[in-house]
Every structure is written in structure tokens, then in C-alpha cells.
Amino acid sequence: TQLLEQSPQFLSIQEGENLTVYCNSSSVFSSLQWYRQEPGEGPVLLVTVVTGGEVKKLKRLTFQFGDARKDSSLHITAAQPGDTGLYLCAGAKDSNYQLIWGAGTKLIIKP
Amino acid sequence: EPEVTQTPSHQVTQMGQEVILRCVPISNHLYFYWYRQILGQKVEFLVSFYNNEISEKSEIFDDQFSVERPDGSNFTLKIRSTKLEDSAMYFCASSAGLVPDTQYFGPGTRLTVL
Numbered sequence: 001t002q003l004l005e006q007s008p009q010f011l012s013i014q015e016g017e018n019l020t021v022y023c024n025s026s027s028v029f030s031s032l033q034w035y036r037q038e039p040g041e042g043p044v045l046l047v048t049v050v051t052g053g054e055v056k057k058l059k060r061l062t063f064q065f066g067d068a069r070k071d072s073s074l075h076i077t078a079a080q081p082g083d084t085g086l087y088l089c090a091g092a093k094d095s096n097y098q099l100i101w102g103a104g105t106k107l108i109i110k111p
Numbered sequence: 112e113p114e115v116t117q118t119p120s121h122q123v124t125q126m127g128q129e130v131i132l133r134c135v136p137i138s139n140h141l142y143f144y145w146y147r148q149i150l151g152q153k154v155e156f157l158v159s160f161y162n163n164e165i166s167e168k169s170e171i172f173d174d175q176f177s178v179e180r181p182d183g184s185n186f187t188l189k190i191r192s193t194k195l196e197d198s199a200m201y202f203c204a205s206s207a208g209l210v211p212d213t214q215y216f217g218p219g220t221r222l223t224v225l
Contacts, residue, residue, distance in 0.1 A: 030210050030211060031210050031211035033213065033214075035216075040200075040219075040221070041218055041219065042115075042202050042216035042217050042218045042219045043154065043202070043216050044216070045213055045214075045215065045216075048211055048213055050211045088154065090154070092210035092211065093210070094210060097142065097144070097159035097161075097166050097167040097209065098144070098156035098159060098167055098169065099146075099154075099156060099214060100156075101153050101154040101155070101156075102153070103152075103153050104153075
């Protein structure tokens with residue numbers, strides 16, 4: 001069974017704090033994507049990581065793909081209320097067309 | 112910026128009725144997908160479509176479901192006889208190629224089966 005486990009499921013912090021969200025699996029993925037989803041809307045892609053150990057930065061967001069391509073993390077520096085949302089990771093495997101999804105981390109940044 | 116569009120945004124139907132959910136993928140994309148998300152649950156893969164045929168489908172995608180690309184722009188998901196448990200958000204996605212090419216998602220159709 002290919003599962004992606006995200007942690008924490010829910011995180012509420014103050015504006016200005018740093019946070020890290022994790023996406024873990026026992027399976028190897030050829031690529032992993034991070035999405036953000038607002039209520040009642042479709043997931044919006046933030047980043048795709050492909051190479052083991054890869055680090056990508058998107059302003060205050062830093063994404064890392066584990067060396068073994070089984071896990072990934074999303075680190076937000078100096079979180080802002082605008083970062084509030086549901087963050088989803090989704091993995092793809094070479095042999096499949098489908099994306100395997102995590103359950104998401106619901107993030108609330110309080111002003 | 113090109114985007115995937117879906118219609119309708121919300122569909123309410125009676126149990127046992129047929130529904131067709133419509134999607135217009137990004138124009139130069141070759142791979143098309145349907146996912147669903149039951150309220151409060153994970154996004155789940157339903158089916159992928161390439162070169163006018165299904166390339167992969169999940170266990171959820173049983174004989175009640177079908178997909179079609181009736182013309183050069185639309186991609187549809189048909190549910191023949193809806194059940195209460197079909198109530199969910201249905202997302203269409205498209206990509207230019209296979210992994211690691213990005214799948215771009217539409218805004219979804221909320222299907223409510225009464």
C-alpha cells in the first residue's frame with residue numbers, strides 16, 4: 001500500500017513563527033508535489049521536487065525532498081496570516097499515472 | 112495563464128440519476144485525470160486518460176463511471192446511476208506529460224446526491 005502520511009494534521013501558530021510540515025512514506029516516489037487548497041476549491045500547485053536531496057525555495061517557503069525520495073518537508077519562515085490554508089503533498093511513481101495524496105496539514109496563522 | 116475549467120461548479124441530483132461532469136483541460140496537455148474528494152477526506156484518484164483511452168483507473172472507478180473526450184477540448188466524467196456515496200468534490204486535472212510533469216487542477220464540481 002502506497003501511503004503518504006502528513007504531520008501534523010493541524011497546526012495553529014502566531015504570525016512570525018517558523019514551522020515545518022512533514023510528508024512521509026515507506027515507498028519511493030519519482031517526484032513529489034506540494035499543493036495548497038482553499039475550502040471549496042481545487043488544489044493549487046506550489047512546487048514539484050524530483051531529485052533526492054533537492055531543495056526548492058518559494059519566497060518564505062522551503063521544500064525539501066529526502067535523499068531516498070520517500071519523504072519531504074515544507075518549512076515556512078516567519079509565517080503570515082496569508083499562509084493559512086490546507087497544505088497537501090502528493091507523490092507520483094514512474095509506473096503510474098496517478099498521484100498518491102496525503103491527508104493534508106491544516107495550517108492557521110494567527111495575527 | 113492557462114487553466115483547467117470545470118462545469119458546473121455545483122450539481123445536485125437524485126439518487127439513481129445520471130450526471131455528466133465537464134472539464135476543459137489546458138489546451139496543449141495530453142494527459143487528463145479525474146480525482147474526487149469526499150468532504151473531510153483525502154483526494155482520491157479515479158482515472159487517467161491518454162490518447163483517447165483510459166490508461167489507469169482505481170478501484171473506485173467501477174462500471175458506473177465512464178470518461179470521454181467528445182471533441183478536441185472537453186473531457187467528461189459520467190456517473191450512470193448515482194449513489195448517495197458519490198457525493199463529493201470532483202476534480203479534473205491535466206498535464207503535458209507523465210511524471211514529473213505537473214498536474215494542473217480545475218476548481219472542482221461539487222456533486223450532491225440526494
